[in-house]
Every structure is written in structure tokens, then in C-alpha cells.
Amino acid sequence: MNIFSSINELSLLKEPLVLVGGTFDGVHLGHQALICRAQEEAQKYGGRVVVMTFDQHPAAFLRPEQAPKVLSSTSQKIELIEKLGVRELLLLPFNATLAATTATQFIHQIVKAAPSLKAICVGANWAFGQGGKGNVTLLGQLGEKHHFSVITMDPVLIGNEVVSSTRIRSLIATGDLKNATACLGYRYTLSGSVIHGAGLAKGLGFPTANLMVDQMQLPPNGVYLTKALVHGSLYHAGVNIGFRPTIYWINNKITVEAHLLDFTGDLYGKEMRLEFISFIREEITFMSIEDLRVQINKDLQTAKTLLLAEPL
Numbered sequence: 001m002n003i004f005s006s007i008n009e010l011s012l013l014k015e016p017l018v019l020v021g022g023t024f025d026g027v028h029l030g031h032q033a034l035i036c037r038a039q040e041e042a043q044k045y046g047g048r049v050v051v052m053t054f055d056q057h058p059a060a061f062l063r064p065e066q067a068p069k070v071l072s073s074t075s076q077k078i079e080l081i082e083k084l085g086v087r088e089l090l091l092l093p094f095n096a097t098l099a100a101t102t103a104t105q106f107i108h109q110i111v112k113a114a115p116s117l118k119a120i121c122v123g124a125n126w127a128f129g130q131g132g133k134g135n136v137t138l139l140g141q142l143g144e145k146h147h148f149s150v151i152t153m154d155p156v157l158i159g160n161e162v163v164s165s166t167r168i169r170s171l172i173a174t175g176d177l178k179n180a181t182a183c184l185g186y187r188y189t190l191s192g193s194v195i196h197g198a199g200l201a202k203g204l205g206f207p208t209a210n211l212m213v214d215q216m217q218l219p220p221n222g223v224y225l226t227k228a229l230v231h232g233s234l235y236h237a238g239v240n241i242g243f244r245p246t247i248y249w250i251n252n253k254i255t256v257e258a259h260l261l262d263f264t265g266d267l268y269g270k271e272m273r274l275e276f277i278s279f280i281r282e283e284i285t286f287m288s289i290e291d292l293r294v295q296i297n298k299d300l301q302t303a304k305t306l307l308l309a310e311p312l
Helices: 007-012 029-045 058-062 074-083 103-113 136-146 165-173 177-184 289-309
Strands: 002-004 017-021 048-054 088-092 117-123 149-153 189-195 209-212 222-230 233-242 255-260 271-282
Touching: 002 007, 007 088, 007 103, 017 029, 029 048, 029 117, 029 149, 048 074, 074 088, 074 189, 103 117, 103 136, 117 136, 136 149, 165 177, 209 271, 222 255, 222 289, 233 271, 233 289, 255 271, 271 289
Parallel strands: 002 088, 017 048, 017 117, 048 088, 117 149
Antiparallel strands: 189 209, 189 271, 209 255, 222 233, 222 271, 233 255
């Protein structure tokens, strides 16, 4: 995939272009349908699709204290988009300069860099430009002026419910991973770097990899069976999400710890992805460390039973 970081780089593409824009957090079924529609349009012109998105959620820059947790890391988002057959990605840094660019200025920059632009494909509620003041009505007016068409799509529905990143966050936060998977089109996957922990799990005989996932949406606290992808290899893993109340009776920081089955080695500094398969149990406060050790053994036996229906 060719990844561009500035609008000016669109000038490198001489073929007819169809631009598809959005935040694409999670690259869910709605996003997938939008990209597919853009690909259909590009075929009419014998051209190519350019997906335009950002290196971070705009709210993370504009309102960091109110920013939603994300459904995909930037690297995940890139891979998910690439799997849809996209070969050009415009990954714009969302910074003060971009935030101050008006909607009209933003489109003018695109048109200037890409005179072969044939269409812009966006969701019906797409907002762009300074303060999000640009909308599809303005986009249509600019399209008429600059001779590109505007293609909008209504949201994808599952049942009577709209598929959206906001809805999927809510489903994950409440533990409804089945419906989150239905909206995403794939199992929800956490991504983060393996960092050093206190080493207490190792002392219990169950070494874990601690993940830094501060910006990602977490399911409810508890124990899960997952698939762990790390350093190009796939493992099954038992994952604990929570405050570890048995060890830290006062702890206001949620941790994500993964115990990889049938693995030995050093994972520090590597990126790990955890694909959620099954919920095992809620977080529990135990009376002793020994009770905790016994329960972890039970959790691992439960995980191994579940694995009979879930090969790697």
C-alpha cells in the first residue's frame, strides 16, 4: 500500500481518482460498504480509490479529555483498509494546521493537488473542515464548482440499528462481543505494546504480557480467551482485564495481561494483538494468593475446553 501524509502528494497519482473520506475507526461494515462503493465508482473511470483518513481520532486532538476510546490502532486501521483491496491511503496528521483549515480551503487543496479527481465518496453525515462546519451540502456545491461528483451513503443497518463506531464502542463496553463482531465484520481486537509489569503473575507461575492499550475501548473487566498475534506468530491466550484486586486492594488503573499458552520467550517492546473469542468469568477478589492461583488453573482448563472448537 502507498501511504501519503499530505494532500500535495495526490499530485503523484495521474489516473482518475475517487476519494473516500472518513475517520474509519474500526473499519466496520458501514466503512467497508463505503469503500466498496468508491471502488465501484473508480472502475467506471478506469481509475483508483484513495482512502483519506487521519493518524488519530480528531477528538483526541480537539477535545482530548472527551475523546472516545478507539476501536482500532492506526496500524490496525491501515491493515483493515488494505485488506479491502485499497492501494492508496492518504493518512493526514490531525494537527493544529489541519484543524484550522476551513471546509472550503480543505477541498480547494484537494482539487489543486488532484486535478483528475472524479468523485468524493462519504457517509451522509460526514463533517469536515474547521469546527466540522463542512457538510455534504457544501461538498456538493464545491463539487459542482470543481467538476467532481459527490456520492453519499446512508448508514448500514443490522436489524433496525445503525452500524456506527459509537454503537460498537457501547457494545464492547457492555460485553456484547457477539453483536460487536456482527457490526465490525470481524472479532474485536485489542492492539498494544508489551510493557514491563510488576512480575507478580510470573511469581504465581503464570507469566503474562502487560499491554499498553490506554486509548482503546476495553470490554468489561474479567477473564477472556483470545488469540494473540505477536511477532508474526499466533497463540491462544488467557487475558485478564481489571484492577487485580486480590494483589492490589486499592488500584485505580486497569491493566490488560495476556498469558500465552505454549509460549516461552521475551515479548517486551513488541506489538501484540488480542482477538477476543470467549468470555470466561468476571473479575473476582480472592481471600488469598493461593485461592487466586487455584482459580487461574481453573480458568486455563476452561480455556483449553473452549479451544476444542477454536483451532488456530
